[in-house]
Every structure is written in C-alpha cells, then in structure tokens.
Amino acid sequence: MQSEKNNYQETNSDFLKKTITVIKKVFSIRETMLFLIILLLVFTLANLSPHFLDVTNFRAISRGFAIEGIVIIGMTFLLVSGNFDLSIGAVMAFTGVMTGYFLQMGLPIPIAIFGGVLSGCLTGFINGFVVTRFRVNALITTLAMMSIARGVSLVITQGRPIAAFPLDFIFIGQGEVFGIPIPFVIFVGFVIISDLLLRRGRYFRQLYFIGSNEDAARLSGIKVDRIKLIIFILMGALAACGGVLSTARLMSAIPTAFVGLELKIIAAAVIGGASLKGGEGTVTGSVFGLLFMALISNAITILRVSPYWEGIVVGTVLLAAVIIDMISRQKK
Amino acid sequence: MTHLLLQVKEVSKSFPGTQALDKVEFELKEGEIHALVGENGAGKSTLMNIIMGVHQKDSGSISYEGNLINIEDPLHANRLGIRAVFQELSLAQHLSIAENIYINNQPLNAMGIINKAKMHTEASKLLELFDIDIEPGTLVKDISVALRQIVEIARAISQECKLIILDEPTASLTGHEIQKLFEIMTRLKERGISIIYISHKLEEILEISDRVTVFKDGKNVSTMETADSDKEQIIKNMVGRELQSLFPERKSIVGQTVMDVKNLTGDCFSDVNFSVKAGEVLGFAGLTGAGRTEMFRAIFGIDRKLTGDVYIDGIKRNIKLPSDAVRYGLGYLPEDRKDLGLFLRDSLKNNIVVSSLEKVSGHIFMNRKLEQAEASQQMASLDIKAPTINQQISALSGGNQQKALLARWLLVNPKILVVDEPTRGVDVGAKAEIHKILRKLADDGIAIIMISSELLEVLGMSDRIITVWQGKITNCLINDKIGEEDIAKYIYGEQGIPLS
Incomplete structure (x- = not known):
C-alpha cells in the first residue's frame, strides 16, 4: 500500500487527493478501529497476565486461529455477495473424515488431501447449484447441507474418530517452518492473496455488485449465477483446507468436531464489517474480527475467568458492534 | 371555501x-x-x-x-x-x-x-x-x-x-x-x-x-x-430561462439494420416482428402493461422467451442471459431505476464502470487510474452533477442517476441501446438533457429503442414509432406529420377505446 502511495505522489496533486479518499475508504473506520481495539486488548492483557506474551501462548492461539482464519475468507466472499454458508462446520468435519478415510485406505498423502478438498468442493457445488438453479435461499440450502455433511461423517466413522496417521501428514498440522506453525503460514498466504483479490481483483469486484443489488448486477451483464456457484465451491474448498489441517493437527478426524463454528465465523466477519445484506466486507476486516474474538477467549482462559462467560462476552460484543455500525450509518 | x-x-x-x-x-x-x-x-x-x-x-x-x-x-x-x-x-x-x-x-x-x-x-x-x-x-x-x-x-x-x-x-x-x-x-x-x-x-x-x-x-x-x-x-x-424547443432536432441519417426480431412470443406478448437500424430512434408507444417492457426483457435474456429469433448484424443470436446480450452489443436501461438499475449504496464511479470491468482492468487486477479516468470522462461528457466521482449515488437527483446509468452503457458502447421510460421522475431540465444525449447517440450510429408512456416524448424523439396493444404490435408509423391522436388510436386497440 505504501509503495503505491508513493507512485501516486509523483503524479499531480489532484490525483493524490483522490487517492487519499480512496485509501480512507479502503481502510474504513471499522478496520482501523478494530485494529486499535485489538492493540489495546493486547496491551492490557500483557499487563494483566505474565503468560500472555509467552511464545507458547501465541503458538496455542495461532494454530486454532489459523484454521478458522482460512475458513473466514470463504465466508467473507459469500457475505459480500449477499450469501452465507451454515454448513461449513459440518463440512470441515466431513472433509477431515474423508481425508482420514483415504489415508486409512493407504492412499498417498497428497492424494488423500486432494480427495478431502474435492469432497469440500462437492458440498460447495451442491449448495451453490441448489441456490442458483432452484432459487432456494442460502439459509435453508446450507442448513440442509449442514445436517447431511454431519450425517455422512457419522455414518462413515460410525461416530468414532479416525486416528493413526502417517507422521508426514501430522507434520502439516503440527510442524513449523522457522518457528512458525505451518497452518499459520498457509493462513497468512491465503489471506494476503484473497484480500488483494477482493479489494483489487476484477473478478471479485463483481461480488460487491451482486451483494449490493443482485438484479441490477444481472442486468449489467454480470454472470451472477455462475459467480455465486464458484464462490460456494470456493467456500467448500476453504472449509476442506481447514478440515484437513485440523485433522493433521489433532492427529484424528473427529466426526463431531466444529459444531456451531459457522455462527462464530459469521459473527466475526460481521464484527469485521461484513453485512448479512451483502455488498460490504473485506478479508482483513473479517480476520481482525476473528482475532478480536480469539483474544477475548484467550483472555478468559489466562485470566482464569470461568469459560462459561465466553458466550456472554462474544454475544455482547457482536451486538455492540452492529449497533455502533447502525448509529454511525444513520449519522452519515 | x-x-x-x-x-x-x-x-x-x-x-x-x-x-x-x-x-x-x-x-x-x-x-x-x-x-x-x-x-x-x-x-x-x-x-x-x-x-x-x-x-x-x-x-x-x-x-x-x-x-x-x-x-x-x-x-x-x-x-x-x-x-x-x-x-x-x-x-x-x-x-x-x-x-x-x-x-x-x-x-x-x-x-x-x-x-x-x-x-x-x-x-x-x-x-x-x-x-x-x-x-x-x-x-x-x-x-x-x-x-x-x-x-x-x-x-x-x-x-x-x-x-x-x-x-x-x-x-x-x-x-x-x-x-x-x-x-x-x-x-x-x-x-x-x-x-x-x-x-x-x-x-x-x-x-x-x-x-x-x-x-x-x-x-x-x-x-x-x-x-x-x-x-x-x-x-x-x-x-429561469425560456425553453425554446423541447426536443432536439432529428437528423435521420439512418444506417443499416442492426437488429431483427422475428416471431418473438413470450408469456405477455406474441408474434413480435420488428427491426431497428443504426442511427435511428425507434419509439415503442403503448399503455403500461401492454407488454413493451416484457418484450425487451425477453430479448435481453432476463425473462425466458417461448419462441422467436433475434438477429444482430444479420447473425442469429441465442441470448440466454443478460451477459450474452451485452456481449452481442445490446444495452438495456430498465424502467425501474432503483430496483433494477442502481447500486444505491455504491459510488457514482462504481455504478458507471460495472458493465465495463474488463475495459478498466488488467488481467486480474482493476486499474484504478483507468477506472477513475473513464468514469470521470463519462461524468464530464454527460454533465453529471456530483461533488466527486466517489459520491454515493443515492445522494444524486433522479436526473443525474439516470445519466449515470446512461454513462454505464456508453462506456460499454453498445450497438443497440434500449431505454425503458428514460425520463420517468426526472425534472424538465434533466429530461431535455437526456433527450439530447439520446439523440446524439443515435447520430453517432447507435440504434436507440425508446419505450415511453408519454406520447409527446415518443413523438418528439422517434424517427419511427411502433405501437403496442395487448402484447401485439399494432402498427409501425414513420414519424412525419402524425399527432398524438394517430398514435393513441393504435395503443388503445383497433376498437378505439376513447382517450378520455
């Protein structure tokens, strides 16, 4: 962002002004505010607990966070286009189970992972196909898929986790490069690419138009149905990545894992500036929202507050975020 | 009293x-x-x-x-x-x-x-x-x-x-x-x-x-x-000024046929045949609900047509989606500006470039400078009044919103532009400007199809006028020495339902 700003400064001042307004808009108040609140939270926690700044604490946060962070990318795409997916928690469990199943069959690791991701694409495709072809709304479609994906995982495993995986596979979830957990590296890579694509990419720009007014987008020549189908598939693929990484990290594919995760992800994205009405949201914003929620649950753990409080705090924060957002919008 | x-x-x-x-x-x-x-x-x-x-x-x-x-x-x-x-x-x-x-x-x-x-x-x-x-x-x-x-x-x-x-x-x-x-x-x-x-x-x-x-x-x-x-x-x-002439002058330098519609039948209309030539304004007169809008929704790929063919530049085209229509050189300015045209929460700029994203970007990323430049140029040439190109479009007046929608299609540069009630709910000044823009586009060689319920507008703007009654084309009149009554006869059906 910085080097680009310099580029513009070399051109005339009129352009500079425009660029500044664009940059202001890009870093909307929501994201900067969230960033400041996160900094404040980190600072306070560091003062309150000596354990907070421990490397082990950070590693513990980062693994779980990275997996959810990969998934929230797909949810952000969907929310921007005015859709959402309630099946992702179940799909993560399902794709983990599929990967575990393929590994137990003795398939090579890359093939097993590929199979897992492909099964995620399949659930995404079914979601997208039903939504675009039959005009069933996303709520009902993905709710049904949530139930089906969970059911299939339970049938395949008979309710028992699949374990005993090759070490090379476990390394993907537990290993580190230069001291950084591998899931975190993958997460950072995905976020950078997807944030750029959503902010600046020609293809993803269309998501904002679809979310803002689907009929007008269609009449403007945007291939609305095809794009929606693709992002549902993308969502499935990203959920599968999360499912595979988590299976590797926990060394077992658990059919009952990630119950209710979809709502946490949607809540985090909304705190980060996305809207269920569509047309709004950025990947960075959603990741900040998720980071904020992760810090709060970490704070509850290290400050030895009863974990039962977590839901109350998260719910209150979510309400506060959307209320503040509505008020600031009315002022505009 | x-x-x-x-x-x-x-x-x-x-x-x-x-x-x-x-x-x-x-x-x-x-x-x-x-x-x-x-x-x-x-x-x-x-x-x-x-x-x-x-x-x-x-x-x-x-x-x-x-x-x-x-x-x-x-x-x-x-x-x-x-x-x-x-x-x-x-x-x-x-x-x-x-x-x-x-x-x-x-x-x-x-x-x-x-x-x-x-x-x-x-x-x-x-x-x-x-x-x-x-x-x-x-x-x-x-x-x-x-x-x-x-x-x-x-x-x-x-x-x-x-x-x-x-x-x-x-x-x-x-x-x-x-x-x-x-x-x-x-x-x-x-x-x-x-x-x-x-x-x-x-x-x-x-x-x-x-x-x-x-x-x-x-x-x-x-x-x-x-x-x-x-x-x-x-x-x-x-x-605060005298309005000498309400409508721009017609030059009528008409070129070749660019679109031919043959035997088009849909749910609300049947057996529609007409053609439109480059450089002309073809008026579609009729009552609300006569099926004018529905005909063009079907041609543009929004609704399904039952039977019939559309030829563009002599080639038969199968238009299944609006994106196909845009690719073959059609543009459509809908009747319902707010629901079908505008992205109300978005900026003027984004509302203009939405149909031309390929034009203002590289292979993957948008080219912001080009985007700004193209949108600004349209804003200037159509005289859209807004503080900046980044102004949220909902804050503009109806006339300026309509001009922004016209700018959207001008950036695409279609061969045929269908405008459905282009001046509904805009003030007299903006109305005259929109008429002028449409006429200029026709002079530049675009075929303009104008659907309008205002007889005066149809008469003032069109080179030819097609009258529609109950889903059927009742006549095609050359706009020369005809008056409102001549059109009214055909849009109220041959039975001649009285005007008032």
Missing part, C-alpha cells in the same frame, strides 16, 4: 451542505388542488417531508386549521388527517391489495378478528372508483407498477382525511388511469379535501389544479391561479 387549511410561513430547513428551504411561503385553501412544481432539488420534497413530520423545520411557522402547530412525526400528521402518497412505493409485496389498503385499520368483526369479506368488498368499491376490476385478494407483488400506485392512492383515501399529498402520482399511470385519478381528485375536492399535487407533467397540472406554486433552489418563485398561467410561463419560472 376561502378558509385556509394550511399556511406555511418563512419556513427554512438546511441539511449539511445545502439550504434545502429558504424562507418558503405556501398556503392551501380548503378544497383546493394546489400544484407544486420545480426541478429536482428545488425543495418540494423537503417541504412535504416537513408537513408529514418526517423532518423538522429549522425556523418559520406552520398553521393548520388556524392553529400554529409543530408536526412531530408521521403519526402525528396522520392524526391530523394528513395523508401522503410518495413516489417510492411503500406497499407490502406479499400481502394482498385489500390488506395493503387497510393495513392499519382493517374492518373487524364482533370478535375483534379481521373481517376479510368486508375488507374485500370495501377494497373493491375503492378500486371501482378507478374503473379497476381486480380481485382484491391478489398479492401486490403480482400486480403492475401502475396498479400499485393506484393501491397507494386508494389507501390514502380509504380513511377520513383533510389533506392529501400526491407526489408524482401519475409517473407510472397511463392516460386512462390518469383521467380516472383526476375524476377522483375532483370528487375529493368537492368534499372539501385539499390536495397538494406534485408533478413534473405540466399538462396535467394545467388541467387539474386551481393554483400552481413554483419552487426553485429552495425558494418559492411564484404562486399563480392556474387559469391565469400557461406552460411556458411555468417553465420559465422553474428554470
């Missing part, structure tokens, strides 16, 4: 950045139809919002039935007997016509349960006033825009009231429906009800109103007895 119902004195109101009303005077007698005209942004809507209690005045006074009052909110206005029918339709789509009319005063039976039968008969009676025979249980989402407007009006007069504000009530109505509305207005007037009538259509104002007040830039310029004024006088007061 000389009692004043409403007297507005020196009312001012400012919004951030604009003085919407500047010491405005306005009065309304009992049983008077008082027309209020002015270009968009002249302050008409602001005054109405103050009278309805939506906004609060900054200074000045309002007296109602002789008492100084302060209208606190729309509910208060309602209790005072003030009703409004606004341009933005506010009906519940999934409720029936009757339920919408009686939305907050349903007739109840002894048990306190809604008396549906009574509600339906009462609703039918109200609709009969407009000569409309429709089952009152029909859902609002299934009826035409024009009918929805009538339902809104019926709702306003379903309860006792003293003052009715009609804001552009005829924008989506046809000649016959308008006449019915006028009859009802006259009847209401005889009952002592006062009406504030806001419209851009000066002919109607001259026909129906007792007095006419002109607003310009937040001030009231003049109030005249309608009998003493004429169209030119009103326009002069509105824009």
Whole structure:
C-alpha cells in the first residue's frame, strides 16, 4: 500500500487527493478501529497476565486461529455477495473424515488431501447449484447441507474418530517452518492473496455488485449465477483446507468436531464489517474480527475467568458492534 | 371555501451542505388542488417531508386549521388527517391489495378478528372508483407498477382525511388511469379535501389544479391561479430561462439494420416482428402493461422467451442471459431505476464502470487510474452533477442517476441501446438533457429503442414509432406529420377505446 502511495505522489496533486479518499475508504473506520481495539486488548492483557506474551501462548492461539482464519475468507466472499454458508462446520468435519478415510485406505498423502478438498468442493457445488438453479435461499440450502455433511461423517466413522496417521501428514498440522506453525503460514498466504483479490481483483469486484443489488448486477451483464456457484465451491474448498489441517493437527478426524463454528465465523466477519445484506466486507476486516474474538477467549482462559462467560462476552460484543455500525450509518 | 387549511410561513430547513428551504411561503385553501412544481432539488420534497413530520423545520411557522402547530412525526400528521402518497412505493409485496389498503385499520368483526369479506368488498368499491376490476385478494407483488400506485392512492383515501399529498402520482399511470385519478381528485375536492399535487407533467397540472406554486433552489418563485398561467410561463419560472424547443432536432441519417426480431412470443406478448437500424430512434408507444417492457426483457435474456429469433448484424443470436446480450452489443436501461438499475449504496464511479470491468482492468487486477479516468470522462461528457466521482449515488437527483446509468452503457458502447421510460421522475431540465444525449447517440450510429408512456416524448424523439396493444404490435408509423391522436388510436386497440 505504501509503495503505491508513493507512485501516486509523483503524479499531480489532484490525483493524490483522490487517492487519499480512496485509501480512507479502503481502510474504513471499522478496520482501523478494530485494529486499535485489538492493540489495546493486547496491551492490557500483557499487563494483566505474565503468560500472555509467552511464545507458547501465541503458538496455542495461532494454530486454532489459523484454521478458522482460512475458513473466514470463504465466508467473507459469500457475505459480500449477499450469501452465507451454515454448513461449513459440518463440512470441515466431513472433509477431515474423508481425508482420514483415504489415508486409512493407504492412499498417498497428497492424494488423500486432494480427495478431502474435492469432497469440500462437492458440498460447495451442491449448495451453490441448489441456490442458483432452484432459487432456494442460502439459509435453508446450507442448513440442509449442514445436517447431511454431519450425517455422512457419522455414518462413515460410525461416530468414532479416525486416528493413526502417517507422521508426514501430522507434520502439516503440527510442524513449523522457522518457528512458525505451518497452518499459520498457509493462513497468512491465503489471506494476503484473497484480500488483494477482493479489494483489487476484477473478478471479485463483481461480488460487491451482486451483494449490493443482485438484479441490477444481472442486468449489467454480470454472470451472477455462475459467480455465486464458484464462490460456494470456493467456500467448500476453504472449509476442506481447514478440515484437513485440523485433522493433521489433532492427529484424528473427529466426526463431531466444529459444531456451531459457522455462527462464530459469521459473527466475526460481521464484527469485521461484513453485512448479512451483502455488498460490504473485506478479508482483513473479517480476520481482525476473528482475532478480536480469539483474544477475548484467550483472555478468559489466562485470566482464569470461568469459560462459561465466553458466550456472554462474544454475544455482547457482536451486538455492540452492529449497533455502533447502525448509529454511525444513520449519522452519515 | 376561502378558509385556509394550511399556511406555511418563512419556513427554512438546511441539511449539511445545502439550504434545502429558504424562507418558503405556501398556503392551501380548503378544497383546493394546489400544484407544486420545480426541478429536482428545488425543495418540494423537503417541504412535504416537513408537513408529514418526517423532518423538522429549522425556523418559520406552520398553521393548520388556524392553529400554529409543530408536526412531530408521521403519526402525528396522520392524526391530523394528513395523508401522503410518495413516489417510492411503500406497499407490502406479499400481502394482498385489500390488506395493503387497510393495513392499519382493517374492518373487524364482533370478535375483534379481521373481517376479510368486508375488507374485500370495501377494497373493491375503492378500486371501482378507478374503473379497476381486480380481485382484491391478489398479492401486490403480482400486480403492475401502475396498479400499485393506484393501491397507494386508494389507501390514502380509504380513511377520513383533510389533506392529501400526491407526489408524482401519475409517473407510472397511463392516460386512462390518469383521467380516472383526476375524476377522483375532483370528487375529493368537492368534499372539501385539499390536495397538494406534485408533478413534473405540466399538462396535467394545467388541467387539474386551481393554483400552481413554483419552487426553485429552495425558494418559492411564484404562486399563480392556474387559469391565469400557461406552460411556458411555468417553465420559465422553474428554470429561469425560456425553453425554446423541447426536443432536439432529428437528423435521420439512418444506417443499416442492426437488429431483427422475428416471431418473438413470450408469456405477455406474441408474434413480435420488428427491426431497428443504426442511427435511428425507434419509439415503442403503448399503455403500461401492454407488454413493451416484457418484450425487451425477453430479448435481453432476463425473462425466458417461448419462441422467436433475434438477429444482430444479420447473425442469429441465442441470448440466454443478460451477459450474452451485452456481449452481442445490446444495452438495456430498465424502467425501474432503483430496483433494477442502481447500486444505491455504491459510488457514482462504481455504478458507471460495472458493465465495463474488463475495459478498466488488467488481467486480474482493476486499474484504478483507468477506472477513475473513464468514469470521470463519462461524468464530464454527460454533465453529471456530483461533488466527486466517489459520491454515493443515492445522494444524486433522479436526473443525474439516470445519466449515470446512461454513462454505464456508453462506456460499454453498445450497438443497440434500449431505454425503458428514460425520463420517468426526472425534472424538465434533466429530461431535455437526456433527450439530447439520446439523440446524439443515435447520430453517432447507435440504434436507440425508446419505450415511453408519454406520447409527446415518443413523438418528439422517434424517427419511427411502433405501437403496442395487448402484447401485439399494432402498427409501425414513420414519424412525419402524425399527432398524438394517430398514435393513441393504435395503443388503445383497433376498437378505439376513447382517450378520455
């Protein structure tokens, strides 16, 4: 962002002004505010607990966070286009189970992972196909898929986790490069690419138009149905990545894992500036929202507050975020 | 009948950045139809919002039935007997016509349960006033825009009231429906009800109103007895300049046929055949609901067509989706600007570039400089008035929004541009500008197809006029020495339903 700003400064001042307004808009108040609140939270926690700044604490946060962070990318795409997916928690469990199943069959690791991701694409495709072809709304479609994906995982495993995986596979979830957990590296890579694509990419720009007014987008020549189908598939693929990484990290594919995760992800994205009405949201914003929620649950753990409080705090924060957002919008 | 119902004195109101009303005077007698005209942004809507209690005045006074009052909110206005029918339709789509009319005063039976039968008969009676025979249980989402407007009006007069504000009530109505509305207005007037009538259509104002007040830039310029004024006088007061000729000159340098439509049949129309040539403006005249819009929705790939072929530049094209239509060189400016055209929460720039993303980007990423430059160029060439290109489009006036939609298609540079009611709800000045733009596009070689319910507009703009009646093309007239009556004959069917 910085080097680009310099580029513009070399051109005339009129352009500079425009660029500044664009940059202001890009870093909307929501994201900067969230960033400041996160900094404040980190600072306070560091003062309150000596354990907070421990490397082990950070590693513990980062693994779980990275997996959810990969998934929230797909949810952000969907929310921007005015859709959402309630099946992702179940799909993560399902794709983990599929990967575990393929590994137990003795398939090579890359093939097993590929199979897992492909099964995620399949659930995404079914979601997208039903939504675009039959005009069933996303709520009902993905709710049904949530139930089906969970059911299939339970049938395949008979309710028992699949374990005993090759070490090379476990390394993907537990290993580190230069001291950084591998899931975190993958997460950072995905976020950078997807944030750029959503902010600046020609293809993803269309998501904002679809979310803002689907009929007008269609009449403007945007291939609305095809794009929606693709992002549902993308969502499935990203959920599968999360499912595979988590299976590797926990060394077992658990059919009952990630119950209710979809709502946490949607809540985090909304705190980060996305809207269920569509047309709004950025990947960075959603990741900040998720980071904020992760810090709060970490704070509850290290400050030895009863974990039962977590839901109350998260719910209150979510309400506060959307209320503040509505008020600031009315002022505009 | 000389009692004043409403007297507005020196009312001012400012919004951030604009003085919407500047010491405005306005009065309304009992049983008077008082027309209020002015270009968009002249302050008409602001005054109405103050009278309805939506906004609060900054200074000045309002007296109602002789008492100084302060209208606190729309509910208060309602209790005072003030009703409004606004341009933005506010009906519940999934409720029936009757339920919408009686939305907050349903007739109840002894048990306190809604008396549906009574509600339906009462609703039918109200609709009969407009000569409309429709089952009152029909859902609002299934009826035409024009009918929805009538339902809104019926709702306003379903309860006792003293003052009715009609804001552009005829924008989506046809000649016959308008006449019915006028009859009802006259009847209401005889009952002592006062009406504030806001419209851009000066002919109607001259026909129906007792007095006419002109607003310009937040001030009231003049109030005249309608009998003493004429169209030119009103326009002069509105824009502060003489409007010599309302329509741009036709050059009629017509090129080759660019689109041929053969035997097109759909749900609301059948056996449609016509062709359009480069450089001409082809007018489509007809009543609302005659099937004009539906024909072009099918051609553009929005709705499914049943049978028929579309040839573009002589090649048969199978258009399944609007994106196909755009690829083959068609552009379509929809009738319903807000719902089908604009991205209201988005910027002017994004609203312009949406159909040309490939043009303003590299392989993967958008080219911001190019995007800005292309949009700015369109903004300048169409004279779209906005503080910056990044202005949210919802803040612009109707005329400027419509120009932005035109800019969207100009950036695509289509061979054929279909414009559906291009000047609905825009002020006189913007209307003339849009006409000029359309004519210039035709001169540049684009084939323009203009659907319009305003006969004067069709006559003033078109090189050829196609008349549509009940889903069929009834005639194709060369626009030379023909008048409104010639067209009217064909759009009301061969039986010749009388105009008024």
